[in-house]
Amino acid sequence: SNTAWCHPVLYQRIMKAKEERDLFVVVIDPRFTATCEAADLHLPILPGQDVALFNGLLQYLQQNGHADLDFVTHHTQGLEQALASSSTESSIESVVQRTGITIEKLTLFFQKFAQTDKIMSLFSMGVNQSSQGVDKANSIINCHLLTGKIGKPGSAPFSMTGQPNAMGGREVGGLANMLASHLDLDNPQHQQLVQDFWQSPVIARQPGLKAVDLFQAVESGKIKAIWIIATNPIVSLPDADQVKRALEKCEFVVVSDICLDTDTTQYADVLLPALGWGEKDGTVTNSERRISRQKAFLPAPGEAEADWWAISRVAQVLGFRGFDFNNSHDIFLEHARLSAYQNGSLSQRADTPNFRYFNLQGLTHLSFAEYHNLAPIQWPVWDKQEVHQVGQLFSPGQFSHADGKARLVPTVAANPIHAISAEYPLILNTGRIRDQWHTMSRTGLSASLSQHRTEPYCELHPHDALKYGLKDAELVEVKSAWGSCVLRVQFSQNMRRGQIFAPIHWNDQFASDARIGKVVNPVVDPISGEPEFKHTPVMIQPFYTQWQGVLYVREGFEQQIQTIIENTVWWSKIQTTQAIRYELADRRRFSDITGQIKSLLAFDDESFEWLNLEDQTAHISHSVVLQDGQLIASFYIAPAALLPDRDWVAGLFRRERLSALHRKALLAGQAMSMGNSEGALVCSCFKVGKNRIIQTIKDKNITHEKQVTACLKAGGNCGSCLPEIRGLIKACQTECIE
Numbered sequence: 001s002n003t004a005w006c007h008p009v010l011y012q013r014i015m016k017a018k019e020e021r022d023l024f025v026v027v028i029d030p031r032f033t034a035t036c037e038a039a040d041l042h043l044p045i046l047p048g049q050d051v052a053l054f055n056g057l058l059q060y061l062q063q064n065g066h067a068d069l070d071f072v073t074h075h076t077q078g079l080e081q082a083l084a085s086s087s088t089e090s091s092i093e094s095v096v097q098r099t100g101i102t103i104e105k106l107t108l109f110f111q112k113f114a115q116t117d118k119i120m121s122l123f124s125m126g127v128n129q130s131s132q133g134v135d136k137a138n139s140i141i142n143c144h145l146l147t148g149k150i151g152k153p154g155s156a157p158f159s160m161t162g163q164p165n166a167m168g169g170r171e172v173g174g175l176a177n178m179l180a181s182h183l184d185l186d187n188p189q190h191q192q193l194v195q196d197f198w199q200s201p202v203i204a205r206q207p208g209l210k211a212v213d214l215f216q217a218v219e220s221g222k223i224k225a226i227w228i229i230a231t232n233p234i235v236s237l238p239d240a241d242q243v244k245r246a247l248e249k250c251e252f253v254v255v256s257d258i259c260l261d262t263d264t265t266q267y268a269d270v271l272l273p274a275l276g277w278g279e280k281d282g283t284v285t286n287s288e289r290r291i292s293r294q295k296a297f298l299p300a301p302g303e304a305e306a307d308w309w310a311i312s313r314v315a316q317v318l319g320f321r322g323f324d325f326n327n328s329h330d331i332f333l334e335h336a337r338l339s340a341y342q343n344g345s346l347s348q349r350a351d352t353p354n355f356r357y358f359n360l361q362g363l364t365h366l367s368f369a370e371y372h373n374l375a376p377i378q379w380p381v382w383d384k385q386e387v388h389q390v391g392q393l394f395s396p397g398q399f400s401h402a403d404g405k406a407r408l409v410p411t412v413a414a415n416p417i418h419a420i421s422a423e424y425p426l427i428l429n430t431g432r433i434r435d436q437w438h439t440m441s442r443t444g445l446s447a448s449l450s451q452h453r454t455e456p457y458c459e460l461h462p463h464d465a466l467k468y469g470l471k472d473a474e475l476v477e478v479k480s481a482w483g484s485c486v487l488r489v490q491f492s493q494n495m496r497r498g499q500i501f502a503p504i505h506w507n508d509q510f511a512s513d514a515r516i517g518k519v520v521n522p523v524v525d526p527i528s529g530e531p532e533f534k535h536t537p538v539m540i541q542p543f544y545t546q547w548q549g550v551l552y553v554r555e556g557f558e559q560q561i562q563t564i565i566e567n568t569v570w571w572s573k574i575q576t577t578q579a580i581r582y583e584l585a586d587r588r589r590f591s592d593i594t595g596q597i598k599s600l601l602a603f604d605d606e607s608f609e610w611l612n613l614e615d616q617t618a619h620i621s622h623s624v625v626l627q628d629g630q631l632i633a634s635f636y637i638a639p640a641a642l643l644p645d646r647d648w649v650a651g652l653f654r655r656e657r658l659s660a661l662h663r664k665a666l667l668a669g670q671a672m673s674m675g676n677s678e679g680a681l682v683c684s685c686f687k688v689g690k691n692r693i694i695q696t697i698k699d700k701n702i703t704h705e706k707q708v709t710a711c712l713k714a715g716g717n718c719g720s721c722l723p724e725i726r727g728l729i730k731a732c733q734t735e736c737i738e
Contacts, residue, residue: 001124004034005434007160008720024112030429031501032494034723041108044496046100047427047535051132052413054139055086056095057110061146066114068148075397076145078408085410098413118154125162129533131417133525138409145408151394161287168285171358172335176208181338182358193354197341198322210529211237212522219246227254229307234263235439235507238531239482240517256307259441263508273304280306282328292376329371336360345382357393357400416535417523424480424537427499430516434720435684436505444510447577451681455572455583456506456514459492468540475543475570475585480536483518486543486570500538511572545585547619549637552579552649557632564600579653581646594621601633611667624666629657636669644669647677683714683721693725697732
């Protein structure tokens with residue numbers, strides 16, 4: 001996980017702990033990311049080889065006498081089988097060969113894990129999104145169980161989930177292979193328990209279809225109606241064009257969303273307005289089992305309703321009983337009562353056949369007022385007197401199996417299903433960037449959140465770029481056996497050779513051809529159903545165009561520029577303050593496009609004033625549209641080095657009227673002075689740019705990021721920009737030395 005960007009609050013807590021005490025931080029990641037900046041050790045593992053790494057660690061711990069034999073004997077089962085399955089990694093040399101990590105780094109990592117009393121292993125999508133995702137997690141847990149470093153303060157394997165309420169979703173059975181209340185779908189006793197509690201005439205006896213399988217069933221016609229709630233699968237799933245084909249064929253598609261225009265809502269026969277985060281009322285549960293009340297702080301807009309309300313009303317119309325909820329309080333009480341049904345406290349475990357730790361007995365009789373004012377609380381809540389007594393769930397060495405013992409699960413290191421080949425010689429790894437969330441349906445509308453990484457891009461090592469004839473910052477096509485997309489390439493020494501990284505966020509609302517999900521292979525973990533997002537064989541090649549340019553249009557005038565957008569082979573859309581910016585590239589000849597600019601930009605009313613500059617020989621065309629002295633649109637076609645500074649042009653849309661000098665500079669595409677330019681955005685929270693930070697570092701001889709925060713506030717809120725600020729300080733110090 002690139003924790004600094006993807007889990008910034010947790011990352012800041014780690015950094016604070018590192019400042020206060022002796023904390024050794026290891027980052028395991030194929031890339032050198034912002035998180036690695038503060039790491040004591042970076043292990044640049046080959047994608048998909050996590051099981052080999054932790055199987056090797058398990059063998060090292062056992063061979064060198066670091067097992068906690070008392071803990072293993074009394075609190076676990078399965079060690080012999082786990083050691084046997086990991087025997088192919090019994091030598092450190094075999095682990096080096098599989099993982100691509102040097103023997104020096106591996107040895108240090110193994111020694112640190114063995115010799116440190118308190119170990120936290122934090123993992124996220126880099127582990128989960130794999131055809132071996134479950135085995136990867138199990139191999140990590142095995143090492144903690146072997147050494148007894150689990151269920152103790154400062155010692156645990158900890159899953160940093162990709163969603164803030166992922167735990168809450170599991171609690172209510174929000175997956176195709178589980179029942180509500182952490183009950184097992186494949187357990188007949190649990191099936192009966194839920195059926196009895198709900199007084200339901202039927203209950204699921206086998207797992208449903210997980211996401212990838214679900215849309216394959218839709219495309220084949222086995223599923224003829226689908227209700228998609230709060231997700232955008234045409235962007236977020238692998239082999240994403242297959243999802244598009246499925247929805248095109250589906251007889252009846254319902255979508256609940258807070259956004260009118262997403263890639264998925266385009267296929268809705270019925271589009272239901274839902275509630276956003278700040279409009280919802282209920283509870284959320286984080287990864288440390290802490291339940292928190294979520295209270296609406298905004299009124300519901302228009303006809304928007306809560307998802308539970310919509311589901312309940314449809315169920316009632318269909319004739320189902322048990323959906324007569326009036327509010328989230330009613331739902332929570334049923335949720336709590338199911339958790340306590342045929343359950344008991346830890347002291348009653350021996351006499352409770354269906355014992356499970358998830359138990360909210362102490363919350364089953366909350367009044368509406370008590371529910372409204374409920375303070376954050378960790379489960380289990382066996383009764384009202386014990387609400388604050390379970391910080392470490394497994395601290396007595398008691399686990400969730402019927403015998404109270406944890407299981408070391410045998411794991412076998414295996415390569416990803418699809419290997420690289422002569423046709424597809426590179427490994428595609430996908431992930432998140434700092435300021436965007438999932439498919440950008442909300443964050444993509446924010447000007448400040450759209451400035452740190454403005455365009456869909458991919459990162460590649462310079463040696464690979466040279467090998468495949470690529471130029472930095474130019475457009476490239478990334479192609480796999482499943483699909484292709486067009487991105488802007490960025491050369492990066494932080495990448496291992498033979499690998500490409502691309503963000504997951506961009507979609508057809510923000511770019512013409514940047515859905516990386518089209519490229520990702522649809523192989524999934526056989527147990528979790530998680531797709532292999534971190535390892536897809538791909539090829540890369542230049543995407544040739546005749547010209548490139550940048551177009552700005554003031555908000556409210558977007559309709560006038562739609563013709564040129566729709567007829568341009570490649571574009572990306574970036575929200576700025578009061579204007580929208582489009583990066584454009586096309587395969588038509590320069591002379592063909594410049595002769596049509598006025599007709600393509602539909603500002604033909606007499607109230608609009610046009611300024612034009614054109615040089616056919618140099619392939620330069622500048623067009624500016626004004627109305628009552630205010631900038632309405634500007635369109636620049638030129639070689640990349642001659643295109644204007646993007647932030648400068650965007651800033652002119654904030655002016656009520658442009659002076660004669662501004663008009664002249666706009667037409668020339670050259671800022672009058674760049675001395676006050678913020679530069680590329682670094683801190684989104686306080687809108688502080690790179691140039692201002694560098695100037696402050698130099699002016700005040702700054703040596704620590706806290707000094708930058710004190711001067712500019714940058715890094716003082718979420719903290720996700722602090723690694724970049726540290727990098728700027730180091731760069732300035734190096735510059736001074738040279």
